[in-house]
Amino acid sequence: MDVCRIQSVNQDSRLLTEPQNKRTIMMNVVYKKEYTIAAGTEGAILKTLVYFSLFNYPLTKAEIASYMPPGTCTELFDDAMEQLVQDGIIFCIGGFYLTEDDPLFVKRRREGNQQAEELLPKAMKIGRFLASFPYVRGVGISGSLSKKYADERTDIDFFIITRNNRLWIARTLMHLFKKVTFLAGRQHDYCMNYYIDESALKLDDRDIYTAIETATLLPVYGNTMDDFFAANEWVGDWFAGYRAAISGKKEKDKRGVIKQIMEWLLNNPAGNWLDDQLMKISTRRWQKKKQKGKRNEQGKQMDLVTDKHFARSNPGMFREKLLAVYQEKLNGIKEKYPFYFRPSS
Numbered sequence: 001m002d003v004c005r006i007q008s009v010n011q012d013s014r015l016l017t018e019p020q021n022k023r024t025i026m027m028n029v030v031y032k033k034e035y036t037i038a039a040g041t042e043g044a045i046l047k048t049l050v051y052f053s054l055f056n057y058p059l060t061k062a063e064i065a066s067y068m069p070p071g072t073c074t075e076l077f078d079d080a081m082e083q084l085v086q087d088g089i090i091f092c093i094g095g096f097y098l099t100e101d102d103p104l105f106v107k108r109r110r111e112g113n114q115q116a117e118e119l120l121p122k123a124m125k126i127g128r129f130l131a132s133f134p135y136v137r138g139v140g141i142s143g144s145l146s147k148k149y150a151d152e153r154t155d156i157d158f159f160i161i162t163r164n165n166r167l168w169i170a171r172t173l174m175h176l177f178k179k180v181t182f183l184a185g186r187q188h189d190y191c192m193n194y195y196i197d198e199s200a201l202k203l204d205d206r207d208i209y210t211a212i213e214t215a216t217l218l219p220v221y222g223n224t225m226d227d228f229f230a231a232n233e234w235v236g237d238w239f240a241g242y243r244a245a246i247s248g249k250k251e252k253d254k255r256g257v258i259k260q261i262m263e264w265l266l267n268n269p270a271g272n273w274l275d276d277q278l279m280k281i282s283t284r285r286w287q288k289k290k291q292k293g294k295r296n297e298q299g300k301q302m303d304l305v306t307d308k309h310f311a312r313s314n315p316g317m318f319r320e321k322l323l324a325v326y327q328e329k330l331n332g333i334k335e336k337y338p339f340y341f342r343p344s345s
Contacts, residue, residue: 006043015150020311026184027081030220030291032125040086040341040342041068041072041077041080042080042083042340043068043342044068044069044072044281044342044343045064045077045080045081045084045090046089046090046099046330046333046340047069047089047208048067048068048101048332049064049098050319050326051208051212051327052100053099053100053328054096054322054325054326054329055144055253056108057097057105057109057147057149058093058097058098058105058106058109059096059097060096060097061075061095061097064081064097065077065241066215066239066240067212067238067239067240067241068240068241069181069237069239069240070236070240071240076085081097084223085097088287089337093105093106095105100129101223106186112144112148112149112150112151113148113149113295115149115150115154116144116145116148116150116154117148118150119145119150119154119156120141120145120148121140122156123141123145123156123189124141124244125160126156126189126190127139127140127141127158127220127221128194128220129325130158130160130174130190131220131221131222131254132219132225132256133170133173133174133177133259134166134169134170134257134259134266135161135163135167135169135170136160136161136162136174136196136221136222137161137163137164137169137198137222137224138159138160138161138219138221138222138223138224138225138228139158139159139160139161139219139220139222139225140156140158140159140217140218140219140220140225141156141157141159141218142157142158142159142193142194142213142216142217142222143156143157143191144153144157144236145157145218146216146217146218147216148287154188155188156189156190156191157191157193157194158190158192158194158197159193160174160192160194160196161195161196161197161198161201161222161224161228162195162196162197162198162307163197163198163263164197164199165197165199165265165272165275165277165308165309166196166271167195167196167197167275167308167309167310167311168275168276168278168279168282168311169266169271169274169275171192171195171278171282172278172282174192175192177190178190178192193313194310194311194312195310195311196228196309196310197309197310198224198227199242199309200309200310201227201228201231201232202231202232203232203299207323208238208323208326209237209319209322209323209326210319211235211239212230214232214235214242215238215239215242217225256275261308276308279308280309282304283304283306286302286303286306288302289302289303290302296316300315301314301315301316303315303317314334
């Protein structure tokens, strides 16, 4: 039993022997304390469901619980979920919870989960192949597939960690290979969207989008993935289930002969110079694409945020626009149900 529930039970037991006037005061204190905690819990539940509603993706109770902040009482969480459903603020359809009373979203999720289950083995195999490129130290599956969802338009997105000061050599070699995949029509299987090197494991962006993407990242290869999760322990301040979510299995570091030889050839000042030059060339190339307003196949403006130690795709300022829409929708919920968002006391 949770500590906060035990405290309430202990207080309730003392009420049986207290004088009537003191008992009334105590009942008010216990009720107010527990109800305030429940209100904070309901607010956290709504924040989670509002975020995933942007993707029309309902959640199970266990999934919602994994996104609760640390210290959330289990029994109060169950009570809060039940109360929100009873009040008609959220809906439960077939064991899934959502902010819209639409069974089609549940049907879509179930079909997407099935497709993801079929696609994940392929994604894991591709991820292990990408790990064979020089200077790659970690590979993870990101995007919708990391949330166990896929449909006919789903790309296989990858998160890549490279050796320090060799990100641009690794990225250039991997994207030269990707050009070959266009010939076979398999470019959507090799979407390496986010690169960091070992000196930039700690992410600067600390918002709900970055926290969820980090918490749901599926490790494929490399002990450096453990270092990445440890460097971003701040996510655990958002979600109590963070550390459980990063316990997936992955392959340990394995470097084939070709990978070792290529790294040996470039582990010198010439390699440092080459990495710097590739960063400059790539940055200029992407700046020109942005200036010309070039768009990807989804019609979003192409953009690559670059630095010596990271490179991440941000088509159409996706993250910024998503967070703006999320905040607007959440503000509407807060205005309608302000009590649920009062801080716990």
